[in-house]
Amino acid sequence: xxxxxxxxxxxxxxxxxxxxxxxxxxxxxxxxxxxxxxxxxxxxxxxxxxxxxxxxxxxxxxxxxxxxxxxxxxxxxxxxxxxxxxxxxxxxxxxxxxxxxxxxxxxxxxxxxxxxxxxxxxxxxxxxxxxxxxxxxxxxxxxxxxxxxxxxxxxxxxxxxxxxxxxxxxxxxxxxxxxxxxxxxxxxxxxxxxxxxxxxxxxxxxxxxxxxxxxxxxxxxxxxxxxxxxxxxxxxxxxxxxxxxxxxxxxxxxxxxxxxxxxxxxxxxxxxxxxxxxxxxxxxxxxxxxxxxxxxxxxxxxxxxxxxxxxxxxxxxxxxxxxxxxxxxxxxxxxxxxxxxxxxxxxxxxxxxxxxxxxxxxxxxxxxxxxxxxxxxxxxxxxxxxxxxxxxxxxxxx
Ligand code: PMP
Numbered sequence: 001x002x003x004x005x006x007x008x009x010x011x012x013x014x015x016x017x018x019x020x021x022x023x024x025x026x027x028x029x030x031x032x033x034x035x036x037x038x039x040x041x042x043x044x045x046x047x048x049x050x051x052x053x054x055x056x057x058x059x060x061x062x063x064x065x066x067x068x069x070x071x072x073x074x075x076x077x078x079x080x081x082x083x084x085x086x087x088x089x090x091x092x093x094x095x096x097x098x099x100x101x102x103x104x105x106x107x108x109x110x111x112x113x114x115x116x117x118x119x120x121x122x123x124x125x126x127x128x129x130x131x132x133x134x135x136x137x138x139x140x141x142x143x144x145x146x147x148x149x150x151x152x153x154x155x156x157x158x159x160x161x162x163x164x165x166x167x168x169x170x171x172x173x174x175x176x177x178x179x180x181x182x183x184x185x186x187x188x189x190x191x192x193x194x195x196x197x198x199x200x201x202x203x204x205x206x207x208x209x210x211x212x213x214x215x216x217x218x219x220x221x222x223x224x225x226x227x228x229x230x231x232x233x234x235x236x237x238x239x240x241x242x243x244x245x246x247x248x249x250x251x252x253x254x255x256x257x258x259x260x261x262x263x264x265x266x267x268x269x270x271x272x273x274x275x276x277x278x279x280x281x282x283x284x285x286x287x288x289x290x291x292x293x294x295x296x297x298x299x300x301x302x303x304x305x306x307x308x309x310x311x312x313x314x315x316x317x318x319x320x321x322x323x324x325x326x327x328x329x330x331x332x333x334x335x336x337x338x339x340x341x342x343x344x345x346x347x348x349x350x351x352x353x354x355x356x357x358x359x360x361x362x363x364x365x366x367x368x369x370x371x372x373x374x375x376x377x378x379x380x381x382x383x384x385x386x387x388x389x390x391x392x393x394x395x396x397x398x
Pocket of ligand 1: 034101102103104105130178183211213243244245251255256
């Protein structure tokens with residue numbers, strides 16, 4: 001039965017990671033994978049996480065199952081973090097949250113939930129988007145189509161084309177929108193564009209699915225959720241998928257959440273039975289560790305303050321490198337305009353290099369980035385930024 005299976009191409013980012021690992025060049029630079037690294041190039045465990053884990057070790061007295069929705073305390077924290085602690089949907093019992101294995105788990109549960117609610121729904125994603133968005137919705141048997149988003153010419157948002165596409169999307173379809181720190185382009189909606197998006201969602205009746213994988217990595221926890229909150233004030237239903245991989249640095253512990261906002265609390269009860277039955281048929285119950293760690297942090301004012309501080313350090317380090325890249329390229333005599341880098345947000349920047357230039361950076365300089373020229377900015381530090389800028393300058397001149 002397995003003999004007929006055809007090999008499947010591996011994810012290009014995983015291939016890039018493997019090639020980087022094997023590269024013996026001591027100056028090699030990894031700008032591929034979307035993982036935060038500090039000035040030493042290390043993805044350290046946050047101190048707030050270390051302390052919460054110590055607390056867990058001391059306090060946990062049972063390993064019994066935690067239930068299909070996962071950790072209820074964590075779920076409430078996630079709702080408050082995303083929507084704000086006194087959002088009307090929260091107060092009116094219109095939110096249903098399940099904690100999930102990572103943001104990817106949240107998206108997959110959302111996909112199966114959409115399939116139940118409307119099997120004919122098309123899920124609309126931005127051009128371009130995180131590649132896994134497309135595969136995971138298709139894997140759930142949903143149709144996936146793209147709406148205009150990034151303009152490779154202007155290196156900004158393709159605003160008019162985007163709104164023209166959105167204006168054609170019918171009720172019953174789902175529109176996936178990145179809450180902040182768009183992956184891969186780094187170009188986010190402005191608040192005015194969120195307002196226009198919201199108006200269209202109301203007019204057309206499509207259901208927004210907000211993917212918030214980087215809350216706190218753009219401008220701040222509340223700032224990054226401003227678009228979502230505006231949308232949630234206006235529309236009656238939406239889906240939110242969030243992740244603690246980046247902002248709590250809990251990548252391998254796989255912790256995220258899916259939240260469904262319903263029209264009223266009676267519908268929320270119905271939604272809950274469906275959401276939990278989706279969970280039951282995939283993994284039954286989520287792993288507890290990450291949720292307990294996040295709960296311990298958010299239950300404690302001291303640990304929350306420490307988390308804010310560590311999150312701000314990560315955010316500020318990334319943001320400071322945006323201007324530094326521009327300055328270092330200019331210092332290398334690069335004349336092209338790279339000012340767009342400071343208009344992008346979050347972990348990534350689209351540099352706008354050609355495939356040939358990207359290949360040359362890899363073969364001649366051991367500078368690794370994905371084919372779209374998306375770079376994970378946290379891969380840069382004071383020891384490699386000059387080398388990186390010189391390498392980019394030389395391929396631009398070639
Ligand atoms: N959505 C987007 C846009 C992402 O970039 C990521 C992580 N790369 C995720 C969701 C999922 O994150 P995770 O499963 O690691 O929590």
